[in-house]
Amino acid sequence: MTEFYSGVQKAFVSVDIIIFGFEDSKLKLLIGKRQMDPGRGEWSLYGGFVGAMESVDEAANRVLFELTGLRNLYMKQVHTFGAVERDPGERVISVAYCALINVKDYDRHLLEEHGVQWVELNKMPRLYSDHNDMVKRAITLLRRRINTEPLSFNLLPDLFTLTQLQHVYEAVLGEEIDKRNFRKRIKSIDFIEKTELIDKLTSKRGAALYRFNKQMYEEDPSFKL
Amino acid sequence: MTEFYSGVQKAFVSVDIIIFGFEDSKLKLLIGKRQMDPGRGEWSLYGGFVGAMESVDEAANRVLFELTGLRNLYMKQVHTFGAVERDPGERVISVAYCALINVKDYDRHLLEEHGVQWVELNKMPRLYSDHNDMVKRAITLLRRRINTEPLSFNLLPDLFTLTQLQHVYEAVLGEEIDKRNFRKRIKSIDFIEKTELIDKLTSKRGAALYRFNKQMYEEDPSFKL
DNA sequence: CCAAAAGTGTTCCGTCTACACCCATGG
DNA sequence: CCATGGGTGTAGACGGAACACTTTTGG
Numbered sequence: 001m002t003e004f005y006s007g008v009q010k011a012f013v014s015v016d017i018i019i020f021g022f023e024d025s026k027l028k029l030l031i032g033k034r035q036m037d038p039g040r041g042e043w044s045l046y047g048g049f050v051g052a053m054e055s056v057d058e059a060a061n062r063v064l065f066e067l068t069g070l071r072n073l074y075m076k077q078v079h080t081f082g083a084v085e086r087d088p089g090e091r092v093i094s095v096a097y098c099a100l101i102n103v104k105d106y107d108r109h110l111l112e113e114h115g116v117q118w119v120e121l122n123k124m125p126r127l128y129s130d131h132n133d134m135v136k137r138a139i140t141l142l143r144r145r146i147n148t149e150p151l152s153f154n155l156l157p158d159l160f161t162l163t164q165l166q167h168v169y170e171a172v173l174g175e176e177i178d179k180r181n182f183r184k185r186i187k188s189i190d191f192i193e194k195t196e197l198i199d200k201l202t203s204k205r206g207a208a209l210y211r212f213n214k215q216m217y218e219e220d221p222s223f224k225l
Numbered sequence: 226m227t228e229f230y231s232g233v234q235k236a237f238v239s240v241d242i243i244i245f246g247f248e249d250s251k252l253k254l255l256i257g258k259r260q261m262d263p264g265r266g267e268w269s270l271y272g273g274f275v276g277a278m279e280s281v282d283e284a285a286n287r288v289l290f291e292l293t294g295l296r297n298l299y300m301k302q303v304h305t306f307g308a309v310e311r312d313p314g315e316r317v318i319s320v321a322y323c324a325l326i327n328v329k330d331y332d333r334h335l336l337e338e339h340g341v342q343w344v345e346l347n348k349m350p351r352l353y354s355d356h357n358d359m360v361k362r363a364i365t366l367l368r369r370r371i372n373t374e375p376l377s378f379n380l381l382p383d384l385f386t387l388t389q390l391q392h393v394y395e396a397v398l399g400e401e402i403d404k405r406n407f408r409k410r411i412k413s414i415d416f417i418e419k420t421e422l423i424d425k426l427t428s429k430r431g432a433a434l435y436r437f438n439k440q441m442y443e444e445d446p447s448f449k450l
Numbered sequence: 451c452c453a454a455a456a457g458t459g460t461t462c463c464g465t466c467t468a469c470a471c472c473c474a475t476g477g
Numbered sequence: 478c479c480a481t482g483g484g485t486g487t488a489g490a491c492g493g494a495a496c497a498c499t500t501t502t503g504g
Contacts, residue, residue, distance in 0.1 A: 008276065009276070010235035011236065011238050013236050013307070052309075053309060056305060077305060080302060082238070082282065181466075181467070181468085184485095200476095202482075203475085204476045204481060204482070204483095205483055205484085388456075403495075403496085429456095429504085430456055432455075
């Protein structure tokens with residue numbers, strides 16, 4: 001119960017964002033090469049400092065907006081990293097966030113402008129400082145939650161086929177899923193709606209397009225895949 | 226990828242610890258009345274600032290040690306709270322940790338010395354700032370993990386009866402559990418060992434004492450209750 | 451002798467898993 | 478006409494849930 005402001009050093013607080021996307025049936029990560037010291041030229045997550053007039057959550061959303069031009073994306077705090085020497089320059093404590101975005105929504109110009117690119121999760125290079133640990137934690141979180149929260153839709157367009165949805169699960173969980181069992185479970189979930197629309201791009205026969213009915217989910221937010 | 230140290234304000238970083246204990250078949254929380262401004266006299270979690278020469282995790286362990294005199298306790302980071310106005314005095318960003326301790330190990334003198342006491346979770350008062358949110362998050366975490374991690378033993382003495390263990394689960398999950406099913410599951414877990422010892426304190430007939438074999442758990446860290 | 455807690459099995463039901471073939475269509 | 482991905486059902490195994498009585502002994 002004893003706290004003193006005096007005699008304690010302040011620290012920089014930053015946010016780093018693990019941005020997952022989904023393309024070609026693979027999980028991808030948005031990373032770039034650091035354009036400044038310390039760590040210039042190393043692969044790194046995208047991040048920024050928490051300003052004086054914004055909460056940490058707001059800072060994360062601002063930084064993500066700067067990078068993607070998108071707001072109201074799915075984003076969750078993952079973990080706070082506070083080793084003394086984690087940043088070689090100053091004492092920086094970083095709060096890691098995990099965001100899910102639909103790759104198609106992303107503005108390719110902004111991507112180049114910020115010097116970031118999509119990299120397959122399986123081919124991820126060594127990253128700056130403790131950023132690899134951040135990614136590892138984010139994946140653990142994702143795997144744990146994908147069966148109890150409707151996360152997967154954030155990685156897909158509004159309309160998607162069941163095969164696409166299944167590929168998201170397979171990419172996140174890193175294992176194959178039986179098609180018939182998967183579809184059986186999906187059918188029992190009310191808020192995944194079949195539409196009348198048909199996707200003809202990926203198959204000759206055409207596949208029914210589905211939609212996540214958010215409103216229906218919120219009325220009865222139970223989920224178990 | 227663009228970071229500047231200049232032009233960004235630093236912040237105080239603190240840790241606040243949600244300390245759970247278990248007594249009289251109830252979950253309890255260690256809280257005290259703040260002995261200083263801001264918030265003097267309000268109920269509060271125990272916390273402290275992160276020093277310049279220690280990591281955030283180390284700070285949490287140091288603060289917990291100051292309070293309890295115990296080291297190597299179970300402790301996990303819960304969430305980082307960073308609202309701008311969460312501390313009325315200065316900008317303080319706080320990392321919340323959740324610790325589990327066996328009430329019996331605790332030194333009653335240290336308890337008084339720091340002005341903290343055990344309070345039943347169900348009778349928790351309104352706490353300082355966002356500390357109620359911290360507790361809520363900690364409980365959510367606890368509930369989620371108690372079935373996949375051997376947490377419960379941290380709330381009990383080295384030797385415990387199955388009834389005590391069941392009461393821990395009931396207190397954390399907030400629901401009753403069928404005795405026979407519970408004991409059946411426990412029997413199938415190798416690293417919960419029955420000893421030859423008998424506890425005669427809580428019943429006339431006496432109950433077998435069990436022990437958590439940590440080494441055995443670490444050799445095969447699979448757990449599902 | 452009785453109150454109080456410890457200890458013990460079986461049945462049922464629902465859920466998960468494994469598994470293979472036909473359909474529709476564009477090229 | 479054939480290659481490609483879309484779509485469908487069933488049987489058996491397994492795990493979780495419900496449920497009631499006997500045992501021991503201190504007071």
